[in-house]
Amino acid sequence: MSKPKVAFFDFTSCEGCQLSKLNLEDDLLDILELVDIVNFREAISDRGEDYEIAFIEGSLSTPHCIERIHKIRRQAKILVALGACAHIGGINAIRNKMDQDEVRETVYGKDKYLFPSIKAQAVSDVVKVDYYVPGCPMDNQEFKKVLSALLTGKIPEIPEYSVCVECKAKENECLYDYGIACMGPITRAGCGAACPSNGHYCYGCRGLVPDLNKNAAKDVMEKYKLSMSQIKKRFYMFNTNYVNMEEKEYE
Amino acid sequence: MNNLSIRVPYVTRVEGHGNIVVDLKEGKLVKSVLEIVEPPRYFEAMMKGYLYTDAAVISSRICGICAVGHQMTSVKATEAALGIPVTEQTVLLRKLLVYGATMQSHILHIFFLAAPDLFNAPSVIPLAKTHPETVKMALRMKRLSNDICDLIGGRTIHPNRVVPGGFTKLPTEKELLWIKDKLENQMVPNAKASFELLKSLADKFPAFQRETEYIGLKTDSEYAFYDGDISSTDAGIIPVEKYREVTNEFVVPHSTAKHARHKRSSYAVGALARLNNNYDKLNPLAKEVADALGMKPIVKNPYLNTVAQLVETIHVTEESLKLIDKLLTDGIKAEKPIQPEKLREGTGVGCTEVPRGILFHEYTYDNRGQIVKANCIIPTNQNAQNIDDDMKELVPWMIDNGMNKEQMTLALEMLVRAYDPCISCSVHFLDVEFKE
Amino acid sequence: MASKALPKDKIPQAVSILKKQYKVIGATPKGKNFVFKEIEDPNEVTLDYNTTILPLKKFFLPPREVIVEFNLQSKEYRGEDIKVEPKVFFGIHNYELQAVFRLDFAFKNGVSDETYLKKREKNVFIGVSYIPDDFHFSESVGIPTDLKEGFDIFLTRYDSHYRVEAMTEKGREIENAWEELLVPCDYEGDPVVHFKNKLKQSVAGIREIFHGAYNHPIWKETARKCYSCGTCNLVCPTCYCFDVSDEVILGTDKGVRARRWDSCQALVFTKVAGGDVFREKRYDRVRHRMSRKFAYIMDEKDRPFCVGCGRCVRQCTADINIVDVMNALL
Amino acid sequence: MEMKNIYVPEVADLIKVEKMTELETFFEVKLPGGRDLGHEPGQFVQVSVFGVGEAPISVSSTPLKKGSFEMVVRRVGNVTNAMHRLKAGDKLGIRGPFGHGFNMDEFAGKDILVIAGGIGLVPLRSLINTVIAESERKKYGRLIILYGAKTKEEFLFRDELGMWTERDDIEYMVTVDRKTPGWEGRVGVITTLIPDVKLDLKNTLAVICGPPVMYKFVILSLRSKGLKDNQIYVSLERKMKCGVGKCGHCQINNIYVCQEGPVFNYARIEDLKEAI
Numbered sequence A: 001m002s003k004p005k006v007a008f009f010d011f012t013s014c015e016g017c018q019l020s021k022l023n024l025e026d027d028l029l030d031i032l033e034l035v036d037i038v039n040f041r042e043a044i045s046d047r048g049e050d051y052e053i054a055f056i057e058g059s060l061s062t063p064h065c066i067e068r069i070h071k072i073r074r075q076a077k078i079l080v081a082l083g084a085c086a087h088i089g090g091i092n093a094i095r096n097k098m099d100q101d102e103v104r105e106t107v108y109g110k111d112k113y114l115f116p117s118i119k120a121q122a123v124s125d126v127v128k129v130d131y132y133v134p135g136c137p138m139d140n141q142e143f144k145k146v147l148s149a150l151l152t153g154k155i156p157e158i159p160e161y162s163v164c165v166e167c168k169a170k171e172n173e174c175l176y177d178y179g180i181a182c183m184g185p186i187t188r189a190g191c192g193a194a195c196p197s198n199g200h201y202c203y204g205c206r207g208l209v210p211d212l213n214k215n216a217a218k219d220v221m222e223k224y225k226l227s228m229s230q231i232k233k234r235f236y237m238f239n240t241n242y243v244n245m246e247e248k249e250y251e
Numbered sequence B: 001m002n003n004l005s006i007r008v009p010y011v012t013r014v015e016g017h018g019n020i021v022v023d024l025k026e027g028k029l030v031k032s033v034l035e036i037v038e039p040p041r042y043f044e045a046m047m048k049g050y051l052y053t054d055a056a057v058i059s060s061r062i063c064g065i066c067a068v069g070h071q072m073t074s075v076k077a078t079e080a081a082l083g084i085p086v087t088e089q090t091v092l093l094r095k096l097l098v099y100g101a102t103m104q105s106h107i108l109h110i111f112f113l114a115a116p117d118l119f120n121a122p123s124v125i126p127l128a129k130t131h132p133e134t135v136k137m138a139l140r141m142k143r144l145s146n147d148i149c150d151l152i153g154g155r156t157i158h159p160n161r162v163v164p165g166g167f168t169k170l171p172t173e174k175e176l177l178w179i180k181d182k183l184e185n186q187m188v189p190n191a192k193a194s195f196e197l198l199k200s201l202a203d204k205f206p207a208f209q210r211e212t213e214y215i216g217l218k219t220d221s222e223y224a225f226y227d228g229d230i231s232s233t234d235a236g237i238i239p240v241e242k243y244r245e246v247t248n249e250f251v252v253p254h255s256t257a258k259h260a261r262h263k264r265s266s267y268a269v270g271a272l273a274r275l276n277n278n279y280d281k282l283n284p285l286a287k288e289v290a291d292a293l294g295m296k297p298i299v300k301n302p303y304l305n306t307v308a309q310l311v312e313t314i315h316v317t318e319e320s321l322k323l324i325d326k327l328l329t330d331g332i333k334a335e336k337p338i339q340p341e342k343l344r345e346g347t348g349v350g351c352t353e354v355p356r357g358i359l360f361h362e363y364t365y366d367n368r369g370q371i372v373k374a375n376c377i378i379p380t381n382q383n384a385q386n387i388d389d390d391m392k393e394l395v396p397w398m399i400d401n402g403m404n405k406e407q408m409t410l411a412l413e414m415l416v417r418a419y420d421p422c423i424s425c426s427v428h429f430l431d432v433e434f435k436e
Numbered sequence C: 001m002a003s004k005a006l007p008k009d010k011i012p013q014a015v016s017i018l019k020k021q022y023k024v025i026g027a028t029p030k031g032k033n034f035v036f037k038e039i040e041d042p043n044e045v046t047l048d049y050n051t052t053i054l055p056l057k058k059f060f061l062p063p064r065e066v067i068v069e070f071n072l073q074s075k076e077y078r079g080e081d082i083k084v085e086p087k088v089f090f091g092i093h094n095y096e097l098q099a100v101f102r103l104d105f106a107f108k109n110g111v112s113d114e115t116y117l118k119k120r121e122k123n124v125f126i127g128v129s130y131i132p133d134d135f136h137f138s139e140s141v142g143i144p145t146d147l148k149e150g151f152d153i154f155l156t157r158y159d160s161h162y163r164v165e166a167m168t169e170k171g172r173e174i175e176n177a178w179e180e181l182l183v184p185c186d187y188e189g190d191p192v193v194h195f196k197n198k199l200k201q202s203v204a205g206i207r208e209i210f211h212g213a214y215n216h217p218i219w220k221e222t223a224r225k226c227y228s229c230g231t232c233n234l235v236c237p238t239c240y241c242f243d244v245s246d247e248v249i250l251g252t253d254k255g256v257r258a259r260r261w262d263s264c265q266a267l268v269f270t271k272v273a274g275g276d277v278f279r280e281k282r283y284d285r286v287r288h289r290m291s292r293k294f295a296y297i298m299d300e301k302d303r304p305f306c307v308g309c310g311r312c313v314r315q316c317t318a319d320i321n322i323v324d325v326m327n328a329l330l
Numbered sequence D: 001m002e003m004k005n006i007y008v009p010e011v012a013d014l015i016k017v018e019k020m021t022e023l024e025t026f027f028e029v030k031l032p033g034g035r036d037l038g039h040e041p042g043q044f045v046q047v048s049v050f051g052v053g054e055a056p057i058s059v060s061s062t063p064l065k066k067g068s069f070e071m072v073v074r075r076v077g078n079v080t081n082a083m084h085r086l087k088a089g090d091k092l093g094i095r096g097p098f099g100h101g102f103n104m105d106e107f108a109g110k111d112i113l114v115i116a117g118g119i120g121l122v123p124l125r126s127l128i129n130t131v132i133a134e135s136e137r138k139k140y141g142r143l144i145i146l147y148g149a150k151t152k153e154e155f156l157f158r159d160e161l162g163m164w165t166e167r168d169d170i171e172y173m174v175t176v177d178r179k180t181p182g183w184e185g186r187v188g189v190i191t192t193l194i195p196d197v198k199l200d201l202k203n204t205l206a207v208i209c210g211p212p213v214m215y216k217f218v219i220l221s222l223r224s225k226g227l228k229d230n231q232i233y234v235s236l237e238r239k240m241k242c243g244v245g246k247c248g249h250c251q252i253n254n255i256y257v258c259q260e261g262p263v264f265n266y267a268r269i270e271d272l273k274e275a276i
């Protein structure tokens, strides 16, 4: 069997996901045995266009990004979104829910009208995405799992339960015990509760659980002394495109 | 050579998107720039309204490669603004984290981004076949530096233990001992081997030189990374709070990243700039290596930034060992992050040497601990004009040295890579419209 | 035989003696909380704790556990070799052991699960009495604080001593090994304790009440507060549902089939390939969890699968209290 | 005491693989040494594909068939996709048989009404082929089969369907949800077949298997015909991870489908709110 040709493309992002792959030191050489990397701008100079699997990082935030992603989608048989920016828009999307005029003014001052900008979008907002490796940064162990699933013809699965499940399994002390509001209860697991395990509240970088109970989450966070405006900010930090805190939800 | 046009779209093996554009018409250089075409990021606007506890979480995402540096600078700015003290142990651990991050970034750059040029390879992948031992060694060194970041910062990319006032979780003494053992028995010998390797390849770096101003942090006690004053090879010492007098950011039409200038038309930051300012504070082995590689200040060849990175890698290895000894002698104390006594309005500047150079964050907070204003000045912005200025002299120099177009293109790419530019960082703030 | 007592300051020594023969597992502090772990330093064990974050089930049904190994090349499936070492569980509250018995029942009933049951061999339990906190409600589910069923030795707490009662052969052996630490006991009877968290009535008839309460409004009311994080399942000493998945080790022919604690509160729990979800509404899931404890599964003595440890109450960030929910039904 | 790890599959040989429709493939499996599976109609096995996972699959052949057993699998997810890539000669893992199938003694002397929707025919085929076997046929009364599929392209076991039409000891009716070219027969959901069936109400047992939505309507219509709840058997599908009553996924109220089911007498589960 010939090695599948894979390509990595990065859009608007911090490139942490690129680095995350390079941080797979122990497995890097094994991976190179299994796939043929034809395009990976950060690490290699070759630029092949005959890839089968395209890994996309970063959110789409300029008209040029949109053009480029369509082109990639036409070529790729399988398209995988890597990391929060590509998966859900991520941190780049914070500005989407802000007053766009104000955003531009902060940046351009009086020249703000010169620069029309488009909202930061997840890849799936523009083209069909086959699979995801969520997270900011994406977890390279999960990337490895997804890659190995693709290579063995499996559908890579990502958890649909909450970060608390993994956090409890690790027997961490819950941050709520210390009065710290954590997004773990409503965030999709898969990172092994990376942040709470290190004593930091989860900020929801893997996206929200599929059946979000927004009102319950809001009530709990309010009890833990976050103001309503800060609760919104928390939700919008990574998940702007996927939750609207302006409206109430009924079951 | 009278007419020449060089275009390198999306320079590879650098972090972020940049194009090299060189146009020579009738013997006259009409254009020689690094176009920075990374999409805009808008961080300063996005941070507005966020709580002081969130500032480092967000600003870390300016750059995944320099995440440790951004977090460090961010928490320092917040601490300065809100008057949050930190303990000695916190400072020691933060330094250790900064050193781990410096090692990992430098190793990545030296072996994975820069070395392929020295071996005439398009990437590290073929090197894995032709020079397996070297690649494996580099992977081991990188793994170890990542492990340091993991054990101190929680993870390497976007660490999750660094908060204003301290760390949310501390390494154990056992973990520190493990790091110590690995640094002594693995990193030091591997770094020495890397030195031999680089020495044997030294003639592959173009012998180009250009005078410029070198800016970096400086302190009396050590080779400055975590703390200090701004130091310039042209102008001496400037306090960090006055950073705007140094950076003077300005806009150029070919770049989504702002440029900067101080005393001259441009200045340089990064490993070479630090070395030029801190040479006398190098640890013994690092100094030995620096001398053997001819890295005595002031080194004016920009290509040697890569060599300066190796010197620094060795220096921070030695420095980390000292830190660990101190931490182990004192014993790890179970400290929780220090909370601000009372939220108050305030402005603070944080400054750290990150692998690519000096980094500034400045925040203004309201009395509820929410960000009113943020400003981040990134090393690559500060280097951008210097790269353009280098290119302007490099092109005629290359023509004089009888290089062909192919050689010239490679030398230009190598120049850009030598700066180890971090382009996604540099466009955290959009200045001009994205252009093809 | 007059009863003996173990002075509180002799606890570390008592543990040291146990460690000569056994792996000792006991509660130790973790921040503000407690966890069960293998005791390395006899001084780290405590008998003064409310509950641990996770119950004892983690030793018999670990959060993630390989159940089968396979090889793609040789086309083999093999069971994991389970080594059993003698273990003493030191300073265990009675509801905790009762929960282990419920799990034993679940893993023996019908088909016997060797992977679980193997780890239940060679276990010795040393109980300790406790003072209920705001969350415990064991008494309400038929586990009064003086229930000593199943322990090899039981330590009853007094001001400066623990009264030692050996109840099995193993227990007597340990009591003998402690001989030189023990002093004559002046204390008689069990201290009276009060539970703040209480069911309105005994569990006896609760099953029937449940059957009539399928459409009770409390389910929807509770579901409005619950965000299905699953914490209550994970920390419950009698929740044992698990998910199973296969993982191939990249670049090799080897792989494992592992099981992992699952939560019936998550939407995916009943989701099948076609997309059908059999408990789609959050209130269906809330009702399922509580019904499972009190009405759906009972052990051989018809006792409920809730032991009143209060973990799900303490650790629910949404402050859902199963006792309040039950009381609304009663 | 020697205990057996109940999760370890036995490695078996695939001796025949045949594509049946766009989505369904037929598999014939031989256990080591040609040992019989020893199942009753309606039971299922847990099938493992190396490196992929495990899924519950009904046994589709009659226990009377010796030396091997048969399955039909619809491609919907990881394990089932992977099964579709297997060829005769490949190996797979088998655990089981599990659960409770049809107690054939109860069916003795009775008229049997089989109602199958789509892939629901797969487990019922085991029952049908047991009833119509030469040695067995006279033990049972009438055999009425109602079969519904989305379109005629989705019919399973076409050879056998043809044979059912021909045999006069089988009353066979079939319908499709949607007419496609070449279909001359009935169009409509499966419940539309029921009014035409004449039943000896006292002596009939009905069995139902199909997609989750089907049960409610079929049961209503059987009841309105006069069948009692205890004369109706259903075979239910739920998510399953272990097959041995531990993992909790298949629980319907207080019962485990993998233990008490998948075949249930409807009277038994009628008051289980989550069942149908």
Ligand SMILES: Cc1cc2nc3c(=O)[nH]c(=O)nc-3n(C[C@H](O)[C@H](O)[C@H](O)COP(=O)(O)OP(=O)(O)OC[C@H]3O[C@@H](n4cnc5c(N)ncnc54)[C@H](O)[C@@H]3O)c2cc1C
Binding pocket: C271, C272, C273, C274, D044, D053, D054, D055, D056, D057, D058, D059, D071, D072, D073, D074, D075, D076, D077, D078, D079, D080, D081, D119, D122, D123, D236, D237, D238, D239, D240, D241, D262
């Ligand atoms: C008793 C019983 C008998 C069955 N008989 C057949 C049959 O004869 N032919 C056939 O094609 N299908 C049958 N199914 C359905 C079949 O089990 C699922 O289609 C299959 O599990 C999907 O697995 P997958 O890995 O391909 O899909 P995925 O979506 O990847 O499933 C992942 C896991 O979820 C569980 N799961 C998902 N869907 C189902 C489901 N519908 N039922 C039970 N567990 C599920 C399984 O444990 C599976 O391994 C039966 C199901 C049950 C419960």
Ligand code: SF4
Binding pocket: A163, A164, A165, A167, A168, A172, A173, A174, A175, A176, A182, A183, A184, A185, A193, A196, A202, C231, C317
């Ligand atoms: S710390 Fe966060 S993720 Fe962990 S249990 Fe608490 S709420 Fe859940």
Ligand code: SF4
Binding pocket: A135, A136, A163, A184, A187, A188, A191, A192, A193, A194, A195, A196, A201, A202, A203, A204, A205, A206, A207
């Ligand atoms: S704990 Fe939360 S924020 Fe941290 S990596 Fe996991 S999902 Fe992201």
Ligand code: SF4
Binding pocket: C225, C226, C227, C228, C229, C230, C231, C232, C233, C265, C312, C315, C316, C317, C318, C319, C320
């Ligand atoms: S712990 Fe509380 S919020 Fe979480 S699932 Fe259980 S009841 Fe709901």
